[in-house]
Amino acid sequence: MAKLTSKQARELAHKFLGLGQAIGDFRFDNWDELTKSESQKLASFQRSILNSGEDMLALSTTLVLDDVEASLNRIGTLTTKVKDTVKGLQNIQKGIKLAASIMTLGAAIISKNPFSIVEAIGDLEKAVS
Amino acid sequence: MKRIRSGNRYLLLILGLALVLNSCVNLRSVNSYSLKSTESLKKFEEISYSFAEHCLDRCQFESVQDFSIKRTAECDCKLYEDADKAATTIYKRLRGYFEALSALTNNELTDYSLDALKEPLTAGGFGSIEIEAADVNAASHIATILLRATTDLYRKNKTKTYVAEANADIQILLKKFNEITRSNLSGLLDFKKERLFSYYRELLVDTSLSTYEKAQAGREYYQELSAIDTQQRQIEAFARSVDRIAKGHQELYENRNKMTAKEFKELIRGYTGDLRNIISEFNALKR
Numbered sequence: 406m407a408k409l410t411s412k413q414a415r416e417l418a419h420k421f422l423g424l425g426q427a428i429g430d431f432r433f434d435n436w437d438e439l440t441k442s443e444s445q446k447l448a449s450f451q452r453s454i455l456n457s458g459e460d461m462l463a464l465s466t467t468l469v470l471d472d473v474e475a476s477l478n479r480i481g482t483l484t485t486k487v488k489d490t491v492k493g494l495q496n497i498q499k500g501i502k503l504a505a506s507i508m509t510l511g512a513a514i515i516s517k518n519p520f521s522i523v524e525a526i527g528d529l530e531k532a533v534s
Numbered sequence: 535m536k537r538i539r540s541g542n543r544y545l546l547l548i549l550g551l552a553l554v555l556n557s558c559v560n561l562r563s564v565n566s567y568s569l570k571s572t573e574s575l576k577k578f579e580e581i582s583y584s585f586a587e588h589c590l591d592r593c594q595f596e597s598v599q600d601f602s603i604k605r606t607a608e609c610d611c612k613l614y615e616d617a618d619k620a621a622t623t624i625y626k627r628l629r630g631y632f633e634a635l636s637a638l639t640n641n642e643l644t645d646y647s648l649d650a651l652k653e654p655l656t657a658g659g660f661g662s663i664e665i666e667a668a669d670v671n672a673a674s675h676i677a678t679i680l681l682r683a684t685t686d687l688y689r690k691n692k693t694k695t696y697v698a699e700a701n702a703d704i705q706i707l708l709k710k711f712n713e714i715t716r717s718n719l720s721g722l723l724d725f726k727k728e729r730l731f732s733y734y735r736e737l738l739v740d741t742s743l744s745t746y747e748k749a750q751a752g753r754e755y756y757q758e759l760s761a762i763d764t765q766q767r768q769i770e771a772f773a774r775s776v777d778r779i780a781k782g783h784q785e786l787y788e789n790r791n792k793m794t795a796k797e798f799k800e801l802i803r804g805y806t807g808d809l810r811n812i813i814s815e816f817n818a819l820k821r
Contacts (some may be wrong), residue, residue: 411710415717422724429732436739451732452596459592459725462718463585466617469624469710476703477627483700484627487634490692494643494685501646 411472414465421458425451506531561690563802564793565639567782570809572632574775577816578625581715581772583765585621588722589614592729599733617718624711631700632779639693644685646678694790701787708780716773720766730758768819775812778805 409417428451432444439447470477506528513521593609637643734755738748782805789798 411713415713415721418718418721422721422728425725426728429728429735432732433735433739448732448736452729455725455729456592459588459722460613462721462725463589463613463617466585466714466718467613467620469714470620473624473707473710476706477623479703480627480631480700480707483696483703484630484634487631487638487692487696490689490696491634491637491643494689497644497681497685498646 409464409468411465411468414461414468418458418461418465421454421461425455425458428454561639561641561686561693561793563799563806564693564786565636565641566806567786567802567809568632568635568639570806570813571779571782572629572636574772574779574809574813575625575629575632577772577775577813578621578715580816580820581719581765581769582820583719583723583769585614585617585719585722586611588719588726591726595729595733621711621714621719624707624714628704628707628711631704635693635696638689638696641686644682644689646681646685649674690793694793697783697786697790701783704783705780708776708783712773712776712780715769715776720769720773723762723766723769727759727762730755730762764819768816771812771816771819775809775816778808778812781805782809 428447432439432447432451436444506525509528510522510525513525589611590607590609593611594607597603597607734751737743737751740748743751782802785801785805789801792798
């Protein structure tokens with residue numbers, strides 16, 4: 406048997422609502438003619454139909470996932486790509502700091518000042534970490 | 535000693551500035567749209583109704599109607615909880631995409647500082663090369679502008695690519711998300727209305743109730759109806775914002791190669807403005 410689609414479940418729900426309303430109208434329009442037992446039976450019938458309609462709407466919502474599974478996956482992958490691009494752009498600032506530390510170390514080595522070299526190595530370590 | 539000529543320096547500065555201004559302004563409108571879209575989508579968390587809540591409501595209503603109260607409500611709401619999970623899954627995926635798009639189009643992302651590079655250059659000389667502080671400052675300024683222009687161009691191209699890649703799926707997800715809220719969640723409230731209508735109608739034909747009690751029941755009915763109407767209006771406002779997000783994304787996609795055009799900015803600004811108005815409307819219905 407073919408599986409119910411989200412759209413079909415929703416359409417059924419709307420039909421159930423209409424049916425429930427019609428039963429309610431019939432019950433109250435014929436209130437004086439109906440016996441208590443008949444009226445209660447109709448009320449119970451109406452309740453069941455309304456409940457089924459609501460269940461159909463909830464079911465329709467869960468079935469939406471079947472329709473959008475591929476889209477959900479593709480958007481998930483794409484979002485990761487966008488985030489990676491953002492991360493890459495954020496890393497440029499880190500790269501600038503790293504380049505500055507390397508330049509400072511280079512200048513310290515050229516100046517042959519051991520204290521400056523040690524300090525520059527410390528800065529470079531910080532930039533790398 | 536090598537120095538940058540003043541004429542070239544200013545020419546580069548002007549060119550760089552033009553590039554920066556051009557790319558900033560265009561991404562700014564896309565950024566405003568994606569930020570407002572994220573804000574609008576987040577209103578989903580503020581909708582004062584859910585599938586599971588409806589199931590509990592119904593279960594408790596039936597229990598009261600049957601004059602049977604229990605220590606704890608025994609309600610099987612698994613299907614309704616699954617419906618909430620499905621809606622939340624789509625919501626989170628959409629929110630994630632728009633948040634990422636906002637981050638990518640945020641101009642502060644490429645607001646780089648080259649000050650760190652200036653220090654080692656001005657601190658002294660590099661062997662036989664001596665660099666004056668004024669030249670270092672000028673070069674750093676130009677480099678910052680050019681770096682900004684290059685990365686902004688890169689961001690713009692990436693934005694175009696990602697919007698194109700995402701559009702078909704975003705349209706599907708937004709359409710389904712809209713159906714879930716506008717048709718299914720709001721639809722449940724139509725059932726609730728019908729249940730209340732039958733309940734109060736029965737009270738009004740009940741011969742054991744006094745005229746005063748019947749009038750009281752009538753008043754209660756209209757109060758409950760009004761509360762449901764407010765919830766439905768809130769859901770409708772949310773669904774309209776989802777519509778606008780979808781249309782805005784479609785425009786973004788169709789005009790992605792015309793991001794420099796003034797009309798494009800105006801168009802996107804229009805959607806952003808619509809979303810702002812719908813958010814205000816939604817917030818007003820929460821009170």
